[in-house]
Amino acid sequence: MALVAVGQLTSTASMAHNLRQCQLLVGKAVKAGAKALFLPEATDYIGSSGEETVHLVKSVHDSEFVQGLREEARREKLPIHVGIHEPGLDGRKVKNTVVWINELGDIAHRYQKIHLFDVEIKDGPVLKESNCVERGTAILPPFETSLGKVASTICFDLRFPEIGIALKRQGADIITYPSAFTVPTGKAHWEILLRARAIETQSYVIAAAQVGRHNEKRVSYGHSMIIDPWGKVLADLGDKSEEPEIAVAEIDHELLQKVRREMPLNRRTDVYPEV
Numbered sequence: 001m002a003l004v005a006v007g008q009l010t011s012t013a014s015m016a017h018n019l020r021q022c023q024l025l026v027g028k029a030v031k032a033g034a035k036a037l038f039l040p041e042a043t044d045y046i047g048s049s050g051e052e053t054v055h056l057v058k059s060v061h062d063s064e065f066v067q068g069l070r071e072e073a074r075r076e077k078l079p080i081h082v083g084i085h086e087p088g089l090d091g092r093k094v095k096n097t098v099v100w101i102n103e104l105g106d107i108a109h110r111y112q113k114i115h116l117f118d119v120e121i122k123d124g125p126v127l128k129e130s131n132c133v134e135r136g137t138a139i140l141p142p143f144e145t146s147l148g149k150v151a152s153t154i155c156f157d158l159r160f161p162e163i164g165i166a167l168k169r170q171g172a173d174i175i176t177y178p179s180a181f182t183v184p185t186g187k188a189h190w191e192i193l194l195r196a197r198a199i200e201t202q203s204y205v206i207a208a209a210q211v212g213r214h215n216e217k218r219v220s221y222g223h224s225m226i227i228d229p230w231g232k233v234l235a236d237l238g239d240k241s242e243e244p245e246i247a248v249a250e251i252d253h254e255l256l257q258k259v260r261r262e263m264p265l266n267r268r269t270d271v272y273p274e275v
């Protein structure tokens with residue numbers, strides 16, 4: 001058994017502010033006895049326009065936010081999984097990535113979001129992430145941690161079950177969905193999609209989410225969750241945004257094995273293609 005923490009906050013365009021919020025979350029996670037802290041997509045900052053998002057980006061070496069979190073991880077011996085922005089290849093766009101900062105403070109894993117959120121919903125969100133973000137091109141194999149094998153995806157990737165299935169096939173015990181869901185789509189789809197990914201992959205799902213008002217244009221749904229391999233919601237942080245908050249849950253490898261043993265999901269790859 002290992003206790004994990006999911007952290008929820010409202011990132012703004014100020015990296016210094018967001019780092020302070022994360023330092024509070026680290027303190028809470030350490031106090032709770034968590035063995036790792038999972039933070040949302042774009043925890044380093046949320047800009048109010050594509051131009052601002054590109055303007056604010058820094059490499060991990062130059063980012064006071066990333067360097068500050070590395071320091072926290074090292075001091076507290078607490079691994080941190082956190083969504084950030086990194087410079088794109090051609091300078092006109094950014095990468096939307098998530099990194100695993102291990103207990104030594106080193107970046108040991110980095111995944112780049114492969115599905116970008118381009119939507120035009122009547123009376124709902126209109127967002128074109130591809131205007132300022134470069135698409136990733138690879139699903140990364142799950143990586144070994146003291147909690148088990150952890151796999152990364154980001155936010156809108158949640159809507160594509162193929163990734164979860166592929167990560168499960170590659171040995172994932174825990175699949176992460178760091179997010180910044182919009183309120184209307186969150187109300188309609190967030191929990192059901194997360195629970196479906198947990199149930200169909202028979203894996204733990206950890207989904208840290210942004211919450212509340214980031215700027216005059218953007219509000220996020222919140223409801224960071226930890227879900228067990230049977231689809232049970234072990235933690236739900238709701239939509240309060242007055243202060244950054246954590247929730248914790250145990251990762252139980254016996255339950256993981258039990259669910260997989262009692263209901264084997266043997267895929268018919270002779271009938272449909274393997275992912």
Ligand SMILES: O=C(O)CNC(=O)[C@H](CS)NC(=O)CCC(=O)C(=O)O
Nearest residue numbers: 042117127129155156180181182185
């Ligand atoms: O803009 C940033 O800096 C960080 N990125 C995000 O917030 C992204 C792209 S706009 N948000 C989502 O993918 C929401 C998906 C969603 O809400 C859904 O699938 O319904």
